Amino acid sequence: MGLLTPKAELTLSGIAVLAPGTKKPTLAGLSFALLPGQVLGVIGNSGMGKSTLAKAMLGVLPAAHGEICLGGATLDQYDPDQLGGLIGYLPQDVTLFTDTVAENIARMSTSPDEKTVFDAAKRANAHEMILALPEGYQTILHGSDSQLSGGQQQRLALARALYGDPVLLVLDEPNSALDSVGTAALNRTIREFRSSDRAVVIMTHRPAAISECDRIIVIEHGRIKASGPRDDVLQAMLQNAGDIQRTVSTGGADAQWV
Structure with a gap:
């Protein structure tokens, strides 16, 4: 028997994570908490550990040190199938399967529940887009090499992440292929999701993706460089950028990016 459905309370306590085939931690000493109704932005340049952190929060990459808890229970206390239903994941590199749109949303279930599929698509603001396809939800996709744009x-893939009843969304570069209309739809989805006491984590290096965030964590070389309310962190980053520019313009040799 699985654990009861938890609240959207995610806590990381001093975690270190090793990427497959490595001995040096990709992430080290990370601690933070996320509460129901909150949206956390994890920002940093490519290669700084954001995607590794996303996989650790999914339980795909186990923590070598420290603990990751959802609703007070460590991730390994959940049955893997139950955990997969509790956390919706939008990866940086979207993979579609050769099957119908409905089955892609339903995570390749052989008998997807139609209402649950529709609900997920509507929550992802993708329902009208799908209805415009030649066969709607029964349109056959040919993997990622399909008639769909990026x-x-x-x-x-966002609809797939929302399929079922997740309490937490982990979105890795969710608007990397979206235009302004798609980004607005994504932001509506995030607002609607959080309004029901669920939580969202957004991994990104794009400023447009953090407009819905309450708090921001800046990751640099696998460690937390800054953390706090969104506007405070952004203001500090702008101030640092200004200080660096002034130092460079006066010939300072010790200028560094934060």
């Missing part, structure tokens, strides 16, 4: 594939 933005359409990303919105379909």
Whole structure:
């Protein structure tokens, strides 16, 4: 028997994570908490550990040190199938399968529940887009090499992440292929999701993706460089950028990016 459905309370306590085939931690000493109704932005340049952190929060990459808890229970206390239903994941590189749109949303279930599929698509603001396809939800996709644009594939993958009843969304570069209309739809999805006491984590290096965030964590070389309310962190980053520019313009040799 699985654990009861938890609240959207995610806590990381001093975690270190090793990427497959490595001995040096990709992430080290990370601690933070996320509460129901909150949206956390994890920002940093490529290669700084954001995707590794996303996989650790999914339980795909176990923590070598420290603990990751959802609703007070460590991730390994959940049955893997139950955990997969509790956390919706939109990966940076979207993968679609050769099957119908409905089955792609339903995570390749052989008998997807139609209402649950529709609900997920509507929550992802993808329902109208899908209805415009030649056969609607029964349109056959040919993997990621399909008739869908990159933005359409990303919105379909978001519907997949929302399928079922997740309490937490982990979105890795969720608007990388979206235009302004798609980004607005994504932001509506995030607002609606959080309004029901669920939580969202957004991994990104794009400023447009953090407009819905309450708090921001800046990751640099696998460690937390800054953390706090969104506007405070952004203001500090702008101030640092200004200080660096002034130092460079006066010939300072010790200027560094934060």
